[in-house]
Amino acid sequence: MSKATIIPKTEADVAKLASQTVAVLGYGAQGHAHALNLRDSGVNVIVAQRADGAEGSANPRYEQARRDGFEPAPIADAVSRSDLLIVGLPDDAAPGIYEREIRPNLRAGQALGFLHGFVIHYGRIAPPGDVDVILVAPKGQGRGVRREYEAGRGVVSLIAVAQDASGAARDRALGWAGGIGSGRAGVIETTFADETETDLFGEQAVLCGGLSAMILAAFDTLVDAGYPPELAYFECCHEAKLVTDLIHDGGIAFMRERISTTARYGDVTRGPRLVDDVIRDRMKDVLSEIRSGAFAREFLEDSANGGARSKALCDAERGHAIEEVGARLREMMWGRSRPE
Numbered sequence: 001m002s003k004a005t006i007i008p009k010t011e012a013d014v015a016k017l018a019s020q021t022v023a024v025l026g027y028g029a030q031g032h033a034h035a036l037n038l039r040d041s042g043v044n045v046i047v048a049q050r051a052d053g054a055e056g057s058a059n060p061r062y063e064q065a066r067r068d069g070f071e072p073a074p075i076a077d078a079v080s081r082s083d084l085l086i087v088g089l090p091d092d093a094a095p096g097i098y099e100r101e102i103r104p105n106l107r108a109g110q111a112l113g114f115l116h117g118f119v120i121h122y123g124r125i126a127p128p129g130d131v132d133v134i135l136v137a138p139k140g141q142g143r144g145v146r147r148e149y150e151a152g153r154g155v156v157s158l159i160a161v162a163q164d165a166s167g168a169a170r171d172r173a174l175g176w177a178g179g180i181g182s183g184r185a186g187v188i189e190t191t192f193a194d195e196t197e198t199d200l201f202g203e204q205a206v207l208c209g210g211l212s213a214m215i216l217a218a219f220d221t222l223v224d225a226g227y228p229p230e231l232a233y234f235e236c237c238h239e240a241k242l243v244t245d246l247i248h249d250g251g252i253a254f255m256r257e258r259i260s261t262t263a264r265y266g267d268v269t270r271g272p273r274l275v276d277d278v279i280r281d282r283m284k285d286v287l288s289e290i291r292s293g294a295f296a297r298e299f300l301e302d303s304a305n306g307g308a309r310s311k312a313l314c315d316a317e318r319g320h321a322i323e324e325v326g327a328r329l330r331e332m333m334w335g336r337s338r339p340e
Contacts, residue, residue: 004158012182014038023045035047036146155180216317
């Protein structure tokens with residue numbers, strides 16, 4: 001059985017990165033939060049981000065980095081000037097960029113840092129033996145990592161060490177976690193394998209795949225039975241946030257204490273009928289595909305094909321009635337159909 005160790009908050013101290021230069025490769029959702037938080041914590045930070053985007057167009061992430069006070073550098077340059085490299089690149093793009101621009105410029109004693117264990121766990125990147133390989137994975141989106149830091153709080157992070165060439169890899173991970181504010185909330189030590197497999201399973205079974213599929217199926221059930229789509233949207237989609245906020249704040253039992261007696265009875269009697277042994281067996285199948293590497297191979301094959309399957313499936317559901325109804329109702333409530 002795998003274990004996770006809760007680290008005393010005081011151990012996640014940015015001072016463990018004293019005199020080290022950190023390069024953040026990619027200024028996306030997580031990359032920008034790590035770069036800004038580390039800089040605000042007193043760390044010397046370099047941002048690596050291309051100036052040009054698709055088909056030579058201006059890259060908005062490059063421009064945002066400049067507005068935030070950075071002078072974005074080419075990846076090869078950032079690697080040569082840094083001690084810790086935070087790889088904030090997509091899982092499918094990272095191996096190619098690593099081989100072309102990172103690996104040739106690595107030197108002994110540096111640390112390769114990852115926000116997610118995918119490319120290391122599945123062997124997509126094979127670092128040389130003379131560098132540290134560490135992970136800091138915040139349990140929140142990049143905007144939340146930045147927002148909580150600015151509010152004087154933090155987001156819990158998982159840390160892991162896959163390779164300790166310097167003898168200080170764990171301290172580097174703890175310093176990185178402390179620098180983004182996770183020492184204020186909590187740090188949990190785990191492994192690259194456990195972080196990767198639980199993260200993928202949570203996304204697929206609950207947070208994205210399971211939740212999306214359940215919302216759409218419930219919406220269709222009500223509309224097909226003749227109920228107004230506006231009511232179906234509120235009951236099956238909009239109000240999901242109200243319940244997940246309660247669960248987030250205090251757990252499932254806390255949520256059940258704060259909903260109506262009718263809702264609570266329906267929860268505990270009908271929920272198990274929906275998620276029965278058949279669904280549990282399917283969840284086990286999904287987990288088995290993650291653990292065996294079958295999902296990773298399937299995902300990377302689709303990515304190599306331009307994401308054709310993913311795009312086709314997203315496009316098919318983008319035309320679902322729930323999207324039109326939701327956009328109209330959000331416009332009514334908030335004066336906009338989606339966030340900027």
